[in-house]
Amino acid sequence: MAPQTTDGSHDEGTAGDRRFAVTARQVAGAAVLSLTGELDHDTVEPLRVALTEQIAAAPERIVVDCAGLRFCDSTGLNALLRARAAASQTAGAGIELAALQAPVARMFEITGADAVFRIHADLDEALAGRPPE
Numbered sequence: 187m188a189p190q191t192t193d194g195s196h197d198e199g200t201a202g203d204r205r206f207a208v209t210a211r212q213v214a215g216a217a218v219l220s221l222t223g224e225l226d227h228d229t230v231e232p233l234r235v236a237l238t239e240q241i242a243a244a245p246e247r248i249v250v251d252c253a254g255l256r257f258c259d260s261t262g263l264n265a266l267l268r269a270r271a272a273a274s275q276t277a278g279a280g281i282e283l284a285a286l287q288a289p290v291a292r293m294f295e296i297t298g299a300d301a302v303f304r305i306h307a308d309l310d311e312a313l314a315g316r317p318p319e
Contacts, residue, residue: 205229208236214313217245222254225262233262237269241276248273249312253285263299280304284312
């Protein structure tokens, strides 16, 4: 399991090779997970841990900020889909995505996952509770 730093983030890799990081915080009544780097089979564990922790805390909403996410493979997508199902069943919460970058957005389009998640143009739109554009 990846170490949790004191600021609530989960990092994967060594200090010189941080390919992926998750930072968790509470904003406007929502749990916000900010993803940075490349999400794949080798780096998915910090996301799984962070999602499990947030679901256990039973927030009304979980917003995954993807502004810093450069890549996401099927392992990352599956982690998000499983967490969405768990959040719905366990906490009655939804998982929303914000600021998908072009390569990540394309993967969501190709797989049809863009129809499953509520996707916002950016984090501000998601936190304001505005419907996606």
